[in-house]
Amino acid sequence: AQRVTQPEKLLSVFKGAPVELKCNYSYSGSPELFWYVQYSRQRLQLLLRHISRESIKGFTADLNKGETSFHLKKPFAQEEDSAMYYCALSGLNAGNMLTFGGGTRLMVKP
Amino acid sequence: NAGVTQTPKFQVLKTGQSMTLQCAQDMNHEYMSWYRQDPGMGLRLIHYSVGAGITDQGEVPNGYNVSRSTTEDFPLRLLSAAPSQTSVYFCASRLLNRGPQPQHFGDGTRLSIL
Numbered sequence: 001a002q003r004v005t006q007p008e009k010l011l012s013v014f015k016g017a018p019v020e021l022k023c024n025y026s027y028s029g030s031p032e033l034f035w036y037v038q039y040s041r042q043r044l045q046l047l048l049r050h051i052s053r054e055s056i057k058g059f060t061a062d063l064n065k066g067e068t069s070f071h072l073k074k075p076f077a078q079e080e081d082s083a084m085y086y087c088a089l090s091g092l093n094a095g096n097m098l099t100f101g102g103g104t105r106l107m108v109k110p
Numbered sequence: 111n112a113g114v115t116q117t118p119k120f121q122v123l124k125t126g127q128s129m130t131l132q133c134a135q136d137m138n139h140e141y142m143s144w145y146r147q148d149p150g151m152g153l154r155l156i157h158y159s160v161g162a163g164i165t166d167q168g169e170v171p172n173g174y175n176v177s178r179s180t181t182e183d184f185p186l187r188l189l190s191a192a193p194s195q196t197s198v199y200f201c202a203s204r205l206l207n208r209g210p211q212p213q214h215f216g217d218g219t220r221l222s223i224l
Contacts, residue, residue, distance in 0.1 A: 004152075007122070009150060022176075030143070034212065043200075043216060043217050043218065044200065044202075044215040045151065045215070045216045046213070047211040049212060074129070086152055096177050097143070097155055097158055097168060098155070098213060099169075100145070100152040100153040100154070102150055102151055102152040103152045103153075105149075
């Protein structure tokens with residue numbers, strides 16, 4: 001079975017502070033990891049994915065297979081980063097389903 | 111290009127009533143899925159489909175039915191609504207080929223069962 005755990009339901013930081021949203025996973029094969037974001041009153045949208053190894057809106061995430069983690073990081077948080085963040089996992093087969101973590105609400109205070 | 115469209119946006123039902131949540135996509139995506147979003151539990155997969163005529167169960171399928179008669183549409187049916195089904199429902203779609211692809215989500219349907 002595949003499982004995604006986001007240990008923090010709420011993370012509150014001040015503007016300009018570093019941010020790390022934690023994500024741990026359990027999967028028997030090689031996973032594909034994603035971070036999705038939901039801003040207030042908007043639909044869920046993809047923030048970044050492990051395979052792309054890109055930085056979106058200053059966020060990065062590195063897959064650590066040894067620790068089975070895919071933490072999301074940003075060196076300097078902005079108020080507009082306040083949102084709900086979901087880590088998600090899929091197998092590498094095209095038909096594999098996507099499993100989400102419980103989500104972390106990030107609040108960036110001025 | 112509308113993407114993924116869900117209707118209705120809001121609905122209130124009485125226990126025991128039935129209803130269908132509609133989902134349509136215009137991106138020719140083979141893969142479509144339904145999730146429910148509950149506080150602290152993230153998004154849980156209800157049912158999914160990898161193409162017309164093919165559906166399968168996700169993590170929490172009980173109390174829900176789906177069908178996929180066309181590529182574009184993937185309705186979710188609540189046969190006899192229960193208060194435990196009060197939730198926000200999201201439909202999503204993605205391409206099926208070339209490995210796991212990002213999902214495109216609809217705006218959601220907020221459903222309350224009294």
